[in-house]
Amino acid sequence: MSATFVGMPTFPVAAGTALADSQLRRNLAHATSTIRTKRAEVVREVDAWEQLRVAGATLKDRTLRHLDVYLEQLETALTAAGATVHWARDADEANRIVVDIARLHGTDEVVKVKSMTTAEIGLNDALEAAGIHAWETDLAELIVQLGDDLPSHILVPAIHRNRAEIREIFLREMERVGRPAPADLTDAPLELAAAARDHLREKFLRARVAVSGANFAVAETGTLAVVESEGNGRMCLTLPEVLISIVGIEKLLPTWADLDVFLQTLPRSSTGERMNPYTSLWSGVTPGDGPQQVHVVLLDNGRTDVLADTVGRQALRCIRCSACLNICPVYERTGGHSYGSVYPGPIGAILNPMMRGVGQDAQLDALPYASSLCGACFDVCPVRIDIPEVLVHLRTKVVDAHRGRRPTPQDLVMRAASWTLASSARTARSTRLAGLAARVLSRRGLRSAPGGRRVLGALPRPAAGWSGARDVPLPPAESFRSWWSRAGRDAR
Amino acid sequence: MTARDVVLARVRRALRDVPPEETPADVEVVRSGPSTAPLTPGHVELFAERVAQYRARVVRCVPDDLVATLVPLLEDVSTLLVPFDLPRGLRPAGPRHIEDRQLPTGELDAVDGVLTTARLGIVETGTIVLDHGPGQGRRAATLVPDIHVCVLWADQLVAGVPEAIVNLDPTRPHTWISGPSATSDIELERVEGVHGPRTLRVVLVG
């Protein structure tokens, strides 16, 4: 898959489908509310939480404003530690580097630890095209991969699947790609996890090449960090002979000491734990311990475009904790698939259009509108990204990119609305008209929204585009103005 | 132009708004440094509690009882891996020992338990940090076997993450361990043990 899922409908259309899927909505609501509660508890424990957020934001700003210096420093430190550093302008170049290294080592398979960056560049497809199998080893990614599916959440990518579905997928698919699931497998999570352990163990022991991302890269020391829960990361980082880590250029931190801020804020914001089960830190090659050939690919792929946007630059502070997804009322109801990208939720709504450019793709241009601008994402963000600010900024850019084209029905309606609302007499007349229209409309074209609210069906052209993404409530038969002039005086 | 030149040039172009005389230090970062306050017995207690909250087993003992304390903790281990440089005094009688001298991965997989020391412990988060120095084994040694028994001395504890970071050597590889391997990927139900050791036992000495 590429940065956006190919053939994905725009957000409003995909969201409509997702909203109708009650299983998905239940799973998502359960997941997001559970993680939200856990996060709030462990964040409350830390007295200096706000200082940590500010420290995280300013450390990232320091890095981003001097990124060229830190990139060169990282390269020097990694090279001194025995790693080979590669640079990739875009996804294709990064994929080619990985394929070439795998071929050089004569292997037809690699094991992978969950990495958003490799999903972003579509590495698995590129490897498959080169005849190299890429085995996902994170439990959720395995479920997604075996089910030939798309991830729906940064943190729990298979949250849209329930245990019965996972059992079915394991029974059906595992034997096609390796060790089969036990025939008497039940849908108990403990058993499902054990089946994954057995299935993947032979791959870990056999694989000669592993691919990882990195949560952080320390310029001063060449240290890469992988933060995880299951131990599949440690397996990939430790057992194979060759390790390739793909690192987005925004992952840098200046110094070793700076790690402390993020190793405090990331686990608490992400899984709502004081600390995640496993964190691996390493720099290049350690003689006698782990991979003796270490490659690091520094990836741009649109990041420098984000960097160039002085308002949007702050999005590169993101440490992919997913707190903004879990708090977002839009995400909670529509799920990750609706965003059509590996970066869903509020952060995806700003990152995707900036990385890929606005004004070319209706799917991307719709994303900055997938928000009510409530601001909850900013409040939970451990690096204080002002997502609403960037959303508004991007809406302006989307509008600017479309300026000069034929006015859309929405433009015409907005113009008419501003003319009407500018005069109180015109406003009064129009609400009376709406009431009249409501009485007419209530006889036809009605349907029920989720929750049983009465709403209008699709409006005729030219309003069809607008009503396609919104439920249009039936206008009240009587406006507040006319009710007030009739009943309000008596009430006094 | 190489990819390196192109990416660096793009970065510099993107940062045209940054004044040329600005240095990284000019971007102010306010943060509190690591604390130097000594730990109290309450800290040791809290560490034990927090490790146990991850559903790891914690046993406390005095130095003289260490070997005796280890015996029941290794009862269900049939073959025990020990780092070749694990101190002699730490090797309990009982299960068959194998010294890890670059054991091939396949043989590592046939071992069911491993006994190591650690570099330090973090009270606030209940985390054990290995830097894979003497007595701690290489990284694979504490990963492939299913039971990890880890010995930590009370004077190795530090208060929090900042205190841990300043005490660690960045040139070494590190593994931070907070409880046994776990996943919540299936309906968000926490399950211990996917790929790392499914059982973690910590002996806190002193």
Ligand code: SF4
């Ligand atoms: S934008 Fe902030 S809250 Fe959202 S994933 Fe990134 S770091 Fe976390």
